[in-house]
Amino acid sequence: MSKNNERYALLINYEFCTGCHSCETACKVENNLTHGQWGIKVAQDGPRKLENGKFEFIHVPIPTSLCNLCEDRVNKGKLPSCVQHCQAAVMSFGPVEELAEKISKPQMVIFTPV
């Protein structure tokens, strides 16, 4: 994926990913994916009790090899569908370098599916 020969990516602030499945659904609908196929899949860890008495309960959406970073949408000036519809607004799209600068806190990850 490139507009100006830059690599594009997704940045996820997974501290606040609620596991709502909007990204998965948005992607399935946008890319017309069949039953059993996913362009992005949410992984879950927990709920698990930590020694300090708090709980770990994490979701991270993982783009798969079927993710094309919504090339058609992006070329039209739209955000990737998963990014636009993420209910917790924890996803960003942009050039890898720009996203890397946004890594400002714990529990963030950058994916470069293509």
Add this chain to the structure above:
Amino acid sequence: MAYEISEYYQKHKGESQWQDGEYTCTRTTMWTGPGCHNGCGVVYYTKNGKVEKVEGDPYNPFNLGKLCMRCLNYVEAASSPERLKWPLKRVGERGENKWERISWDEAYDLIVKEVRRIQSKYGPESIVAMEGTGRNVIWQVPYLCYAGFGSPNFTLGFLSGESCSMPRLVTEAVIQGDFSFGDYSAHFPDRYDNPTWKVPGVILIWGQNAIISNPDSSLGHWIVECMKRGSKLIVVDPMLTWLAAKADYWLQVRPGTDAALAMAMNDVIIKEDLYDHDFVEKWTVGFDEFAERVATMPAERAAEITWVPKDIIEGAARLFAKADGAATTWGVSVDMAVAGVSAAHAITGLWSITGNLDKPGGQSIIQYAYDLGMAYDYGLEILSEEVKAKRIGNELPLKQTGYGATAHSDTLLKQIENGGNPYPIKMFWFQSTNPIANMGAEAPRIYKAIKSTEFNVVVDLFMTPTAVACADLVLPCAMSSERWSNRNWWMPLAGIRKVAEYEEAKSDEQLILELGKRLNPEMFPWKDDKEWNDWIIKEQGSKAGITYDQLNDMIYSYDHFEYYRYEKGLLRRDGLPGFNTLSGKVELKIGLFESWGLDPLPWYQEPPESPYSTPELFKKYPLILTTGHRSWEFFHSEHRQLKLNREFHPDPLIKINPETAAKYGIKEGDWVWVENYRGRFKQKVKFEELHPLVVNAEHGWWFPEMEGAEPTLFGVFDSNSNNLTTMCQNGPTGYGAPYKNQLCKIYKVTEENSKILPSEQVTKLGGFNYVYK
């Protein structure tokens, strides 16, 4: 992360419609069906009169471009081949699922004939109109009932104790004169950037997984936005939800004991002198009596009752009281207990005594935008006092005095079962309600009741178990994109624009209008649904000063909102400072309850069946069954026919603590029977962090892929948690019912014990008879 608006949508800012290649794009509001209680802003992409794509509208302040999976998959729902396409008349026996296509005119003629016959033979009150959870039929069906049928009996699909919102709403109405919501900046079009708004210091989430259930006019993910901005959480929930895992305090309450917990939290706050003296002195009445009453529920006692440790009750109470702004979001779990009204009373007490009412980041008092509030009482004034007095359940004081226009479902059921005393029920009109799948507690008993009448009509999107079981006529309803309507719940006022058609389906307004013109033309003067909406916006919502077309062009309109309105005389009709109650103050001791001979202070009562109230029964049924929690994929009994939603969630799930499962030799993924003396149902086991004595089953399950005709009836009783709940066990106000606190036992499903499935048992073999082995 900021809300980003793409170049594409920036280019179309301010436009309500534009062309994008072969698509026409329309910005408007989504409201059911299908979907939920909210009105998210959408952009429909249509081609040849069909919706081909749906996106969230990034310029709508309500959802800021986001959609949940139900609306994201709207196209599958709207174009589903299983949708009802035209009016269908029953040809076989009820339950045989045999139909013939008829025209709308034939359908209307048949209805008019039956309505006239029943009106003259038994009186109009023999007709009962019902709907499921309000939403986009909230005012139309009541209007048809009152103005079209001339009956006062509009009711909510056999919802026992009206225990969805109504207990909370009436309690708020008598205590503080208005409804209120946690303040997540929803009333401002600039949302989180509004300079007068403040992020809540703490958010108390009581009996609700808000991010999934998306409560009335509030998106659960607004809470997540507040968390990003620093809000702490207190979560009251028997199950460890994502929100509970992120909370500073998780109160793992025993289902049905919320009133005790809330009383104790009030007691801690008062005893430790953490309450807002200034607010309490100036703006409340009955504080001393309230304090005395909650003192009967000290944290030690509440800990025994609720199973929440004392130090957690105290810690949560302190955090709430000391917060700079405490917002509360509460769910139907509060209502779904015999002590539901009392729990609501005590929780209202929490935000009142801490001075959180009507303040930034606290509890916002909400009113309808431009005073345009259309609800269950729309058209009620048309009926004579004499007819109104015949309303079922009218003897309940809250009904008599105008709090809640609905007829009382439990009393209705008893009236049918007692052979029709004081008058028989002869016709049901079901519009968007599927009570045997979902709403009615004790589903097998409801099944008998709905079959008992002479004539029934079902209006819905799909052929439902309720329709197959009892309808004589089934009418197809339009989905959200196929209707001219408006959304006037609180804020904002929004237009709903028709962009598509589907076969012969009609909007609720259009169908009711056409029928109303035949039944009582004087009360249905509007030409069509659009004109009716225009009249509503212009007449009822005259303060907005706009027409319906203008509203649709604007998409939505926010009324002015400000805080501390009680100080400025902006809440009362008489313009005096204070709250819209008889005393003008927050009534911690409820004056109206006292005058009706009801306890004016909060109280606690054990659920009718529990380890403590029925210890013998508990030996036989050693687990507490809670039910009714939401999932991302479905809303109540909707969406089961959608392949995408079912891919995520193919089977009904019962959540069990792994320890408990091990005790019964059950693995994750096993199917189990859940049983008590009223009946049984089966669901698939999923492990969750729950109290070992509590299991949590899903509701609303039926299987559109299964045979519709009886005895299968889409398997509606096979996995139905309402085989185990009960009607007619309400609180003293008539509100509140123990949906979420029953006893049960579980055992593995085997071929041996599954020879007769519940649907067959109920439809063919006369029901469970409370002795099934």
